[in-house]
Amino acid sequence: MKPKARYHHGDLKEALVRAAYVLIAEDGAENFLLSDACRLAGVSTAAPYKHFRDRDEILEIVVARAFDEISGRSMAALAAKGEGTLEGIIAMGEAYVTFAAQEQRLFRLMFGQNPKLKQSESVLREGRRCFTNVIEHVARYCESNRLPGDPRAIAIRLWTFVHGIASLLIDEDYAVVAPDLDVMAMIRETTPLMLAPAGPATSR
Amino acid sequence: MKPKARYHHGDLKEALVRAAYVLIAEDGAENFLLSDACRLAGVSTAAPYKHFRDRDEILEIVVARAFDEISGRSMAALAAKGEGTLEGIIAMGEAYVTFAAQEQRLFRLMFGQNPKLKQSESVLREGRRCFTNVIEHVARYCESNRLPGDPRAIAIRLWTFVHGIASLLIDEDYAVVAPDLDVMAMIRETTPLMLAPAGPATSR
DNA sequence: ACGCAAAAGTTAGTTTGACTAACATGGGAA
């Protein structure tokens, strides 16, 4: 008994967000039309404005969910390899880059140029949670291995590096100069190097 | 004798590109209106279409020029510190991040989500030139210091790292978790670590 | 010089998609 031709949708807000998430993942936020989401949900193009301020508010919610997805994947990867291990840290980085590679369109939106998105309370919260995870677990690794150096500084280095990989990978900038690059190998090789203590230039 | 009210502009194409470059640098590509550039150049909104396929073609030219600007700054920084030196390599990285920080809007456009831009012949050419510089000079450093390891792999690591810094910096993602971060110090500290030879996980 | 084709402008549209106004429906609490 599908509740077909009901005047009221039931949960249009959720339906629109899900449609937007899928459409953006498929075709990018820049090609996302509110009207497409409306068609998927089976409502008119004016209906969303009963639930959202504007188009950007839907994007905000999509981005917050995408951050949550990264957090989940990172934690799962870490748990699989064991917390406080080098392999666990590497697995977190791989999960980050894998998400970016698989969900290029979403990743671009998350770290894209729309400044309004970054001011959203929910986006800020989920984003912070995502990065706090990394910092926390790198700190745990540093402690259990009695490494010197500021865990926070090391975590930021690692995050910076995998974020650089993710960005260049999905924008196909590597393809221009290094088409055969194995980014996962690069993560595995470079992560140990970055765990060295931060300090005034230790040349050689 | 300013050639004021001439029917023909003289060099409208160049004038529009310059106006676009300035406007985008100031307010971002997403807020760039062709009509604003037209007003600055003193022509009607239909005039650009005598010189450009569409709005994107102007963006392509702007991006190519911005890549050229980065190349120039990198080379200047390198020359100032001396080619084949560690300081020179660090200076290139600093120049990259400095450009991103000073010209956030342009940098976002250059590495943004518009896939058409990346297919432009001139953009590809200038982009490739920009990264080839880095690779070439890292290779020179590796040779003159008799470092083991693939210079290309090392250069890609370095570029990835500074690109990660630039991205997170201008999107204000550092501000969320590490507001007091000194990115230039991070470059100086981390670059030497990344010059180690690439190889199967050298843990500790 | 001159004539005229084509380059480079113009004005006046069309189109598209986000957003709004005003109206319609129906679900649920008093």
Next chain:
DNA sequence: TTCCCATGTTAGTCAAACTAACTTTTGCGT
């Protein structure tokens, strides 16, 4: 039951990229 108001609808506005059709220069070949 009643009726309020959340949630839909239709019809229309607005902005900005782009197009069509016309006009004004420019400059080249004779």
